[in-house]
Amino acid sequence: MLLGITLLTFILMRVTPGNYLDTIRLDPQISQDTIERYQKLYQLDKPLLQQYFYWLKNVCRLEFGYSFHYNVPVVHIIGGRLFNTFILSLTAFLLTWLVALPLGIWAALNRNRWGDRIIQFFSYVFFSLPSFFITMILLFWASQAGVLPLGGMRSPNFEHMSFLDQGLDILKHLVIPALALSLGSIGYMQKIMRGNMLEVLGQQYILTARAKGLSETRVVYVHALRNAINPLITLLGYEFSALLSGAALTEIICSWPGLGSLMLTAVRAKDIYLVMASMLMGSVMFIIGNLLADIALAKADPRITYEQRS
């Protein structure tokens, strides 16, 4: 799978006219020798497939190549960026789940009352708002209120802070992008949660549980919730990938130094190895997300097994 993706990316990057070497060739500060050295090092003068396999061999040794744009090995840039994107996605993700689930349950229990109507209305609105629009609005609001930093990830005096302050500082910068990312998905997840909950609450075993005289809390949170949450866990993996994609735009607007904004720079500069590595990392994160979702699902739903059935 990953091989396919990398091959696709590689071919895509190579079929485009011009590569980064052309750009630096125009730079008088860089000597012809350097360029030739690069060319030899990455076998850029060889045919396409050979280049690809050479890159692949290097990746297996955890060498992702050299970023011509930033002038450092790709690994140096991408590690930090990956971590930043991960923080952002994780925060948005947690925020989504922590808000959407209770909201969905509450809405299902109070369906068609005013509270539910209001929640449904707002989830429609937020779900339909483009994430970049939410980001812009939030940034604008923050600029007016002046309490939250606008964009970036660290304050200028970050280096001089104590460890605790550093954490707080990042957290402060995290608020806007995370909020922008999660608002939309909260609306969406909430709707699904509500739908599932309603479906489960209409089942006969809920009636049985109520007839047995179980307390309403137990019926809702033990009997209904566990069944209603299953489809959401399946969604978890996809949610994560959607977050990654959505995060890219938000990162760019908020100038959050993450993988998405790196990808944009790399694509613009035709920095081939950087693009490849970003793509690879993005996919790996996605696969890990899906894997976690599958494991969680198997934990939550004993009916699902991963052994082959006859």
Next chain:
Amino acid sequence: MNNVPKLFLMSFPRKRESTVDARLPRPVLQTVQDGRGHDKDKPLSEFQLHLRDFNKNRPAVACVWVLGVLYAGALFADFIAPYSFKDEDRSYSYCPPSRIQLWHDGKISRPFIYGTKLTYNDLHARVYVTDQTQSYPIRFFYRAESYRWLGLIPFSRHLFGVDAPSRIYLFGADARGRDVFSRILYGAQVSLSIGLIGVAISFSLGLLIGGIAGYYGGWLDNILMRLCEMLMMVPGFYLLLALRAAVPDNFSSLQVYCAIVVILSFIAWASWARIIRGMCLSLREREYVLAAKTMGVSDFKIILVHLLPHTFSYTIFAVMLSIPGYILGESGLSLIGLGIQDPYASWGNMLTDAMSIVRIQFAPWILVPAFFIFITVLCFNIIGDTLRDCLDPMLIGLLPTKQNVKSSIVGKSAGDLTLDQKRSIKSTENPKS
């Protein structure tokens, strides 16, 4: 009158049908007059039944109207817009929206606007002052810049306009003094059509590949599905960026437009193929397919005529729900400057300016395109959801529970659903992914 779909005849104060119990089976007959003037009961077609359900949902009908207006606006953009999309006047940079006045000297007059004058305040910032001494009446069917409607019919009338020294800005002006209102109309041509064309391409590709994979099964299915998974595994926006990088910079704007449509469809077809393949897997086991086979119908025809139409009740709303994805994808790309390039308008690239907070502060109207994106996406979502409610066999009473519906799609009981299948059911419901 009964036969005319209400969709096009929205009567406003409608009586509530309180006597009809919603839980009872609804009448499926309509009374029509046959040729000799006698009343005759005729069963409603399935389409009419769905349409009736749809018409009952007022927000959805309203959304259809809103979308209709937006698409009409895009179609007649040349006529409605007072200026062309590249008609710029730097002296009106970030000019605020013109206020349309109806009162003049305490009397009602025809609508007019006051002239605006550019001044600088103490901080040397631009300030536009309304000049009450000059008034410019709004002229309808105004003769201005000539254009070719749809590239064919030459015409020079615009719906409205004002006389030359002044300019009318309904939604204000952008950095180069271009009319935001006009650009929104021209941008709608790009942004709205991309959704339709994109979904048409990816949906037909998905139908074809999903149908083939589902019908034949075996190694072909295996290869095609692995290909789909590969595409679905890359985070969408990253793939979008990488694919966009493959498009040469020297493309003309029409070529870029086509490239974006193709790219967006290329990303999206995989999930369609997976869902349709899942449905076809179970549909091909049905007796009528066997019957068709024994009658010697060619494979291609079986797929096209006997399998794919059965997936439509499910896919039709999924199509509606996925259109916003294309619109958002295009505007996202254009927003970061990789989509439609500047002199041409799209709702996304009009927002590029709004990425700076300072500009939002003194010219909030540059956010108007985002509002239009929002309205469009909202309408498509509401229509899609309503269609789902109408088309869901569970609600029509054909099948008892939702789980049965889903399992009939994949041909297994709900507990036996493998992860992949559950996912393929679920993933259509997420237009954002």
